[in-house]
Amino acid sequence: MPTPGVPLEKLGFLTLGTYDGDDPAPGHEHLLREIVLGEELGFDSVWLRHRHFQSGISSPVTMLAAASQRTSRIDFGTAVTPLGWENPLRYAEDLGTLDILSGGRMNPGISVGPPIHWDDVKGGLYPDTADVEDLTYTRVERLLRILRREPVSTFSGVDGIESFTDWVQPHSPGLADRVWYGGGSRRSVRWAGEQGLAMLTSNVIQSEGHDLGDDASRVFEQIQREQIELFRSVHPLGGAARVSQGLVVIPTDTATADQEARYRAYVEARTPRTAVAHGPRQMLFARDLVGSSEEIAEALYTNAAFREVREVVWALPFTFEHADYVQILTDMATKLGPALGWSPRASGATGIGAAG
Structure with a gap:
């Protein structure tokens, strides 16, 4: 458990890849440059989050395929892909292609449930089948079977001059063993652990009836720690099961006065939401961390959930500029990580993917 003297083993970052909807090309290019910078700084991984009908990356697999041709070592992930937006068979083809292109560096992070604004988008997404689509864990199970090269077609052989397999191509061995699940409730983390998946925690979880008291942020940390313990208690690997913690972390060591002022204003505007539970599922939000690397490290060492993990995927705040992300990533890798x-x-070290 990371305490002073016990090193953090893996450091990754997560980004939305925001851009100007009227001129999207520069933002996409900035994201690719940030991924290249992450590799140069020695980050272990970069993860992209899905955004649909917004000015954020809607096709992480496509972006990571492009990044695979500019990098050679940094691992890739999605945090997370809501499978309600995807056909598992077609998605398996895309994931296999990306994993082949990147040399085994892909780590699919997934979740289930209806897409956000389901009633508004289901007609466009599934015009004929929305009412019968299975958006439960069985969708993940389908994807896993396909990634493991189980047959999904009733035909294999030669048709004319063309050969066909009954499994999805391309098949990338080991990819199915690198699937992560984004869990935020006891039910979801238990299921992910029983399936033998890795676990992505985030800055949003379900309160599940806990009394928030006077310090909701500490309650959040305690609930997340309990979820991590539950996940490992049912996982085939036990305490060795992989868990990554995700928080919004903004080091200011080399920030300009203007940057630091904007960062602190961003955190201040978001902090009130951490004091109460939200919506019918009573969702809790983690407090964002901003300050010097020394201050952030001190806060992390008092975080009950952080003390249960050896790897992190820190989220970059959205709406910032490319120069801001360069500064934040550089401070993460050169100040906070150490x-x-x-x-x-x-450079050239074995990654998550190659290690299986």
């Missing part, structure tokens, strides 16, 4: 005992991965 303050937590993390060491940059050398």
Whole structure:
């Protein structure tokens, strides 16, 4: 458990990849440059989040395929892909292609449930089948079977001059063993653990009846710690099961006065939401961390959930500029990571994907 003297083992970052909807090309290029910078700084991984009908990356697989041709070491992930937006068979083809292109660096992070604004988008997404689409865990199970090369077609053989398999092509061995699940409730983390998946925690979880008291942020940390413990208790690997914690973390060591002022205003505007539970599922939000690397490290060492993990995927705030992300990523890798005992991965080192 990371305490002073116990090093953080893996450091990744997560981004929305925001852009100007009227001129999307520069934002996409900035994201690719940020991924290249992450590799140069020694980050272990980069993760992209889905955004649909918004000015954020709607096709992470496409972006990561492009990034695979500009990088050689940094691992890729999605955090997370809501499978309600995807056909598991077609998505398996895309994931296999990306994994082949990247040399086994892909880590699919997924979740289930109806897409956001389901009633508004279902007609466009599934015009004929919305009412019968299975958006439960069985959708994940289908994807896993396909990634494991189980047959999904009733035909294999030669038709004319063309050969066909009954499994999805291309098949990338080991990809199915690198699937992560984004869990935020006891039910979801238990299911993910029983399936033998890795677990992505985030800055949003269900309160599940806990009394928030006077310090909701501490209650959040305690609930997340309990979920991590539950996940490992049912996972075939037990305590060795992989869990990554995701928080919004903004180091200011080399920030300009203007940058720091904007960062603190951003966090201040978002902080009130951390004091109460939201919506019918009583969702809780983690407090964003902003300050010097020393201050953030001190806060993390008091975080009950952080003390249960050895790897993190820190989320970049959305709406910032490319220069801001360059500064934040650089401080994460050169200041904050080392303050937590993390060491940059050398060029050419084995990644998550290659390690299985």
